[in-house]
Amino acid sequence: MAMSKRQRAKAFRGAQYALLVVVAIVLALVADWGEIKRAFFNVDIAVSMFPNVLTVSLVNTLIYTALGFAFALLAGLLLALMKLSPVGPYRWIATVYIEFFRGIPALLVFIAVGFGVPLAFGIDFDIYSKVMLSLGIVGAAYMAETIRAGIQAVPKGQIEAARSLGMSQGRTTITVVIPQAFRIILPPLTNELIMLTKDSSLIYIIGLAREEYELTKFGREVLSRSPSLTPILVIGLCYLLITLPLGYLSRYLERQTGGKKISTPESTGLGVSA
Amino acid sequence: MSDLAVEITGLKKSFGPLEVLKGIDVRVQSGEVICIIGPSGSGKSTLLRCVNLLEEPTGGKIVVNGVELTDPDVDIDVARTKIGMVFQSFNLFSHLNVLNNLMVAQRKVLKRSEAEAKEIALRNLERVGLSEKMGAMPGELSGGQQQRVAIARALSMDPEVMLFDEPTSALDPELVGDVLGVMRQLAEEGMTMLVVTHEMQFAREVADKVLFMDGGYVVEEGPASQVIGDPQHARTKSFLARVLDPTRQGPSE
Numbered sequence: 001m002a003m004s005k006r007q008r009a010k011a012f013r014g015a016q017y018a019l020l021v022v023v024a025i026v027l028a029l030v031a032d033w034g035e036i037k038r039a040f041f042n043v044d045i046a047v048s049m050f051p052n053v054l055t056v057s058l059v060n061t062l063i064y065t066a067l068g069f070a071f072a073l074l075a076g077l078l079l080a081l082m083k084l085s086p087v088g089p090y091r092w093i094a095t096v097y098i099e100f101f102r103g104i105p106a107l108l109v110f111i112a113v114g115f116g117v118p119l120a121f122g123i124d125f126d127i128y129s130k131v132m133l134s135l136g137i138v139g140a141a142y143m144a145e146t147i148r149a150g151i152q153a154v155p156k157g158q159i160e161a162a163r164s165l166g167m168s169q170g171r172t173t174i175t176v177v178i179p180q181a182f183r184i185i186l187p188p189l190t191n192e193l194i195m196l197t198k199d200s201s202l203i204y205i206i207g208l209a210r211e212e213y214e215l216t217k218f219g220r221e222v223l224s225r226s227p228s229l230t231p232i233l234v235i236g237l238c239y240l241l242i243t244l245p246l247g248y249l250s251r252y253l254e255r256q257t258g259g260k261k262i263s264t265p266e267s268t269g270l271g272v273s274a
Numbered sequence: 275m276s277d278l279a280v281e282i283t284g285l286k287k288s289f290g291p292l293e294v295l296k297g298i299d300v301r302v303q304s305g306e307v308i309c310i311i312g313p314s315g316s317g318k319s320t321l322l323r324c325v326n327l328l329e330e331p332t333g334g335k336i337v338v339n340g341v342e343l344t345d346p347d348v349d350i351d352v353a354r355t356k357i358g359m360v361f362q363s364f365n366l367f368s369h370l371n372v373l374n375n376l377m378v379a380q381r382k383v384l385k386r387s388e389a390e391a392k393e394i395a396l397r398n399l400e401r402v403g404l405s406e407k408m409g410a411m412p413g414e415l416s417g418g419q420q421q422r423v424a425i426a427r428a429l430s431m432d433p434e435v436m437l438f439d440e441p442t443s444a445l446d447p448e449l450v451g452d453v454l455g456v457m458r459q460l461a462e463e464g465m466t467m468l469v470v471t472h473e474m475q476f477a478r479e480v481a482d483k484v485l486f487m488d489g490g491y492v493v494e495e496g497p498a499s500q501v502i503g504d505p506q507h508a509r510t511k512s513f514l515a516r517v518l519d520p521t522r523q524g525p526s527e
Contacts, residue, residue, distance in 0.1 A: 160328055161365035161424075165379035165431060166355035175382055179369050 042230040049222055049234055056211060057218035058238050064200040064214055065242075067128060068135025069193055075136060076143030077178075083148050094144065101141035107202050110134040114206035127212050131203050139196050146192065150185035151177055190250035194243045215239060277304040279339060279435050279466040280325060286333035287320055294320045296490035298334070302435075307467045309477035309498070312487035313513055318470045321487070322439050325468060326357045339434050355383055358428030362440040364420040366412035372399070372423050373408040376430045384431065391430075398426040402456050418449030422456055429460075436460065438469040474518060478502050486510045 003011065082094035101109065113134040118124040154177050162172040182189075201216035208217055219235035280302035287295040294317045302308055310318045323329040324336060327343050327350050336343045341353050367375050376395035380386045386394070399405050402422035412420055421441055428436060438457065442450040454476050461467055461480050471477060477484050477498055484501040486494040486509075494501055494510045505511045515522075 155365075157361060157363050157365040158367060161359075161361065161367065162379075163351075164326055164328065164354055164357070164359035165427070166351045166383040167379060168351050171382055175378060176367055176369075180367075183369060 038228065040229050040233055042226070042228045045222070045226045045228050045230040046234050048226075049218075049231060053215070053218060053234060053238060057213045057215045057235075058241070060212060061197065061200055061214040061238075062242070063128075064131040064135065064203060065193070065197045067132040068139055068196050068200065071132045071136025072139025072143050072192075072196065073189075075140035076147050079140060079144035080147035080151060081173075083144060084151060098141045098144050101138055102145075106134075106138045106199050107205060109138050110202045110205050113137070114203075127203075127206070127208065130206055131200065134203070135196055135200060138199065139192065142192055142195070143189070146185050146188045147181065150181035153184050154180045187250045187254040190246055190253060194246050194250075197242050197246070198239065278302070278337075279304040279306070280468065281337040282321075282325070282334065283336075284334040285321070285324060285331055285336065287317075287324060287329055288332045294490055295324070295331075298490075298492055300485065300492065302466060302468065304434075304466055305464045306482045307461045307465075307469065307480055308483050308485060309481035310468065310470045310485045310487060311472070311474070311477060311502075311513075311517075312485075312493075316487040317490045318485075318487045319439050322437050322468060322470050325435075325437055326354050326359055328359070351383070355379075355431050356434045358431060358433035358436040360421070360424050360428055360436065360438045360441050362443050364412075364417070364424045364444070366420055366424055366427070368412050370412075371408070372404070372410050372412070372415075375412070375423060376427045379427075380430055394430050394432075395426075398429045399423070401429065401459075402426045403452075416449060417445045418452045421445065421453045425453075425456055425460075435466045435468070438467065438471070440470050440472065442471070442473060472517065474502055474514070486513070488513070 079094045079097060082090040083098070085091055085094075113130050158176055158180060159172055162176045163169075167175060200214060203214060204217040204220065208214070213221065215235050215238050219231045222231035278301060280300065282298055282300040285295055285298040285300075286293070298317075298321055300308070300321075310321065312318050320329055324331050325338065325343075327336075331344060334344065338353065339356050341348060343350065343353055366372075367378065370378060373392070373395055376398060377388075377391045380391035380394060381388065384391075396405065396408065399408055402425055404419060404422055404426070407415060407419060407423070412423070415423065425436075425441075441457070442453050445453065450473070454473060457467070457469070457476070458480050469477075469481070479498075481498045483495060484498045485492050486501055486505070486507070488509050494505060494507050501510065502514060505514055
């Protein structure tokens with residue numbers, strides 16, 4: 001007798017669970033648990049990484065990311081305003097910048113700032129400037145597009161209200177448009193902060209002194225003297241310590257701004273009049 | 275001539291190939307309340323938005339408070355501080371609370387001191403009956419309350435003329451009265467007002483003069499009792515019949 005559609009779906013679901021259980025049992029029987037524990041969960045190696053993994057490398061990752069983010073935010077805002085400028089050349093420059101730095105690997109920028117500029121121009125700067133520039137130059141290209149979208153998402157009525165109160169265009173941008181744009185783009189901006197946190201690992205290419213180690217470099221260094229995946233696992237968890245809360249924050253902000261976004265009825269189409 | 279608040283001569287406005295205003299002449303005496311009525315698409319909102327240059331006229335001349343706005347060298351930002359505007363969609367600054375909505379332009383444009391701006395803001399909030407809402411965010415207010423705050427915000431600039439662009443069209447019916455009450459009180463205090471509205475009762479009772487617009491022209495103008503009570507033109511008659519007694523009408527042509 002043929003099964004009904006509902007019965008077939010039930011049987012298929014049961015088969016999926018059965019497969020999962022079989023695979024789990026086979027893995028449990030076959031796997032060498034001692035070997036896995038040695039490779040991934042070597043307590044001695046993990047303990048040896050503390051406290052430096054937190055007090056030095058995690059702190060450095062946070063500092064590098066913050067510096068890059070600050071630079072990227074300012075440069076991104078400038079690029080976004082250029083992109084929206086009525087003056088053609090400003091728009092073109094911004095477009096070229098954004099397309100260029102979004103289209104090349106971030107690592108290339110780190111190499112350029114870390115080695116290219118010092119070699120070509122004979123000037124060298126400290127690690128903080130290098131990180132801020134490399135991370136900021138790349139981040140700005142991504143943030144510019146986000147900020148531009150945020151500025152354009154500010155309802156036209158807000159701008160008209162400001163202008164009708166006698167605010168100049170510049171005053172309107174500073175007092176009304178930018179504050180509202182940033183509220184709109186807070187969730188995507190948080191996501192870009194997560195990206196920058198991860199990209200800050202690329203700084204390893206520049207070559208760091210021991211007290212300048214960020215998480216990834218620190219992990220590689222531990223790895224080189226202890227043949228175990230444990231340091232990588234610890235480092236990964238340290239990144240999650242930063243990125244998971246930021247991810248939750250981003251989703252929380254999204255719900256906040258998505259809930260009651262703008263207080264005008266424009267979005268309902270009522271704002272249209274003769 | 276000196277107490278002429280708004281003088282519009284031969285005003286034309288096109289959006290691309292579409293001519294919305296085809297030559298408008300309007301004179302508003304200081305202290306007068308003018309209601310502009312007409313079907314949607316007749317150009318009445320565009321006319322109002324030209325009076326503070328939110329729309330750039332394509333032809334004609336607009337003089338407000340003795341300043342010619344259509345002069346290319348006019349400082350429009352200064353001129354606009356004397357022209358209050360109230361929008362259909364309220365347009366309160368959504369990132370600022372009520373008090374700051376009323377203070378921000380006073381501080382940044384008129385350069386008033388914090389204390390002075392706050393005093394003026396509170397006085398105008400009291401005028402619209404919303405003193406207790408000074409700390410609220412716009413999103414926490416009803417539509418009627420938002421619109422009254424928007425009126426108070428415009429009044430805080432001490433305007434000489436107030437423009438109302440369908441101020442009650444986006445409101446729930448039971449909230450319309452509060453806003454019209456504030457506008458009526460403003461009219462009685464002698465404010466010069468241009469009001470685009472569909473509230474015929476308000477126009478009849480408050481307006482000194484009613485303008486009926488259709489197809490980019492002022493078709494009929496005069497005292498409210500005449501334009502609304504005893505319209506002369508066929509188009510005015512059919513519009514008013516549709517607005518005042520909608521259930522008795524067949525579909526419009």
